[in-house]
Amino acid sequence: MSDLDTLKQSVLSDIAAAVDEAKLEAVRIASLGKKGSISEAMKSLGKMDVEERKIMGPALNALKNEVTDAIAARKSILENEALEQRLATERIDITLPVPAGPAERGRIHPVSQVVDEITAIFADMGFAIAEGPDIETDYYNFTALNFPEGHPAREMHDTFFFNPKEDGERLLLRTHTSPVQIHTMKAQEPPIRVVIPGRTYRCDSDQTHTPMFHQIEGLVVDKTSTVGTMKWVLAEFCKAFFEVPEVDMRFRPSFFPFTEPSLEVDIRCDRSGDNVKIGQGDDWLEILGCGMLHPNVLKSGGLAPDEYQGFAWGMGIDRIAMLKYGMPDLRAFFDADARWIEHYGFRPLDLPTLFGGLSRV
């Protein structure tokens, strides 16, 4: 037995001393290989008598198992050490910058974003989106909307005209989105609920006016809507759009040729700081014009004014975008300055929804 003990000690110490996997393999071959020390000892079993073999057989098997396990254990340790060593040499400067991905760099213009926000709100109230051409006839832009020929209200529109055609007709760039009221009434039967976003044009340019701007028109035609309905729709819109629990609104009688009665709407705000704050403060800010459809406008749309009624409103998209998001200058909207778009623009995945909130908090 003492020989076996000696052999065991010798092999185990060789295993422990193996500093890498190659040395360990050499130890395995020297012990468990075909001509290894333990294998040789196993071969000697055949020459032993029965009694001796009964003792030595199990002992040698136990030794073989023990050595096999020791090699496996040592191998695992050596592998771990080798991995540790390799990993110790593999170092990157994790502070090196990574480029921003495309969805992070891209931007949606505030006008598009705000139109999407408005669409989300009015879709919930059962409105569809209507659109019409930018190049309009005098009839749709003025006459059908009850602007009398030569009336001062017509002059206030600073209209862009095209050159008269041979038959004397003179096309123009629509000065408001209201012509689409007529197109819509002619194209579909009441009840009608549409909002009409689009580009509008007036030949006016200064600090607060640009020759092109965006308007959103609303149109409701049915047999029941009143000023009360209109007030509700506009108040709900303002709360939802500005994302505030309450908006104090002031409806003032006013004048537009295409509505009767006509109203202008102010919202309470605080203008004391750098930005206008909606829903608080002591100032009033005009944000839209509205009114009940003028009987002549219903007639232009082919509807009987005693049978049908409804309301319409118009509001500047750029303007409410400025109010909500704090852009100071309207002219910058159309300059395509990459710095402005990056700062005031929106991420492509910022999809305004009512269930997820119109804007990021």
Next chain:
Amino acid sequence: MKFTLSWLKDHLDTKDSLDDIVEALTMIGLEVEEVDDRSKFKPFTIAKVLTAEQHPDADKLRVLSVDNGSGTSVQVVCGAPNARAGLIGAFAGPGTYVPGIDVTLGTSSIRGVESFGMMCSERELDLSDEHDGIIDLSEDVLANAPVGSSFAAYAGLDDPMIEIAVTPNRPDCLGVYGIARDLAAAGLGTLKDGSIAAVAGNGECPVTVALEFGDTESLCPAFGLRLVSGIKNGPSPSWLQRRLKAIGLRPINALVDITNYITFDRGRPLHVFDADKVSGNLVVRRGKDGEDILALDGKTYQVNPEICVIADDNGLESLAGVMGGDASGCSETTTNVLIESALWEPLNIARTGRDLGVNSDARFRFERGVDPAMMLPGLELATQMVLELCGGDASKVSVSGTVPEPHKTIDFPYSEITRLTGLDVPHDRANSILESLGFPVSGSGDVVQVSVPGWRPDVDGKADIVEEVMRIVGVNEIAHRPIERGAHVQGPILTVRQTRERRARRALASRGMMEAVTWSFLPKDQAEAFGGGQPELALANPISSDLSDMRPSLMPNLLSALQRNGDRGINDLALFEVGQIFTGDQPTDQKTGATGVRRGAVQITHEGRDWRGVARGVDAFDAKADAFGVLAELGVPVNNLQVVAEAPSWYHPGRSGRIQLGPKQIFGTFGELHPAILKQFDVDGPVVGFEIILENLPKPRNKTSRTKPALDLPELLPVSRDFAFVVSADVTADKVLKAARSADKKLIQSVSLFDVYEGERMEPGQKSLAIEVTLQPRDKTLTDDEISAVSSAIVASVEKATGGQLRG
């Protein structure tokens, strides 16, 4: 429209505060734009100079001891030549803001003598330009305005000024009386009697007026004229001057000031002629081509038959209803005056004013409509004021033409109020509102007759009557009523094009591009360079030559944007716009473009220089990738698309292409922009871009089911083989890929191109294209023989289609 509180109270008996009046004005539709409560004059007090001593160190200064009513006298150093003991004037203490010189007073030492305030001149108080001396009031002033009392109260400077915005439908509120009527109806006091007594004249008016329009449409329904002789013109009294100044008018002389006053008091414009400068009788007629007139604003205007004029034997004396002529204008020396009060055609006045570029208070009122019934009372009121302020004898009034009677009556069902507003207003309340606004109500029952007064030309239907009732009851009284929501879940509301516009934006932004919104118009040469510039798309009155033509494409404005950004140092930039373009002036000619440009190092993966690799400038394939990216996002089957080398002229001819399903279904173009175009836009290239027209894309099929086709997952592993072909340099990749695919449509799952080599190891005029073909076995694993059979078929197919050879 400006007026003062005291002026309003001439016509309105009210105890309501300024704040309440201002609030009410806005809420009944007369939006208050500004209120000047004149508080700047409050600190100035009546004061008396007790002593005036010579300043010890300055010849021109005096040291005053002033009694300002505070109980102790105040020392003031003063340089005014009229400063003397006993003078009564206006005093301002330290801390007072002096408006005329824009200075807030402190305590100062002037040449060694301390001064605790100032005695003011008229200029310092912003009352006039008078600065020869300090204000010097007579001793009797103290009876009503003792020392220490408010100078502003004494001088009538404490009268708040209110400015309202009057909408074009309310000419009645271009006179203070009309504003008072509205406020009285709204419950803010009682409207005073505004009736005007006629002045009995002596003798006929010696100047006759002929309305001569021949067989043309008359532009003057009626004309009243009266002579007042033997008057003495001169400055108008201070109360009148103060009111005119308070509303921003310059007092001129009594006669002119009276006409201006009545214009604002009653909304009734008038004109005065110096009778001695009028030769013969007056004729009201259309102007003649070639005639001109020097008007009161010092400018000469050419007239024509569309313009109504008043002429005498000397020629034109007035642009009727718009502005008088200089030749017969009234001056300080006028002793005989002709007062005119007439009616004009509103549309003609509007056009004359517009065509001649004249904005006058008269035009403003006549084009909106004045009350015909005020023509003669206005003339009487002016006569009264002339007699009162200037003396003289008035003739009888001569009237030419006929003053029309008001005739508009509206059948008004009370139910209209509820139908349109939701308000429930008792009939008697509605009646009293209408009566107080001057709309007599007659009849009884549910439908009554409402007569429209002459001062409300805007009212001609039931809805107008509803508005009158609503604005006086108050819009605040109308309860909000939710709109009916329908008993169903709201379905989608966007049309295909609207959805595509939105998806295109988000798709392009998610490719790292920034959305621009640019003008719909551009300079003509830029429109022409992109296939536009047609005469029917050029504005007749552009705001500038840079914004003269409707855009035929979104590309030019994006190139200009690249140029502007480049000037700001931003050279690596990807921009896009989704918006309208114009191919003609009809509604169907308006299309929606989705267009993008890239300049510099702006790959989809990163932008600018990156430490992991050398920055690569953009090329046509970046634009192609953008175009295909959008098309895929919009549901276009991009694998079936053809790309042909037939792009428009603004692209580089060899580095651009057209994307189509066939020659009749063209979806867009892409490529590198032509160097000549970049030069025109002053942009350093290369710039690449693409354009897609959303209207040209195929409509999605109307699917009834949203179920996707079953997923086909083969059980056997796919096998890939690479091939490289040497082909002539003009063979397109497309050809090789298509030929390879067609070799065995069943077995070949995909073919992709992974290398293009045109380097020095190739014969000139040749290139190598390397493809990877993936085979997907279905029933059993492919044998080596089967794979080599397919490979041979692929090689044969490609060689046949391209004339090339498998690379050895």
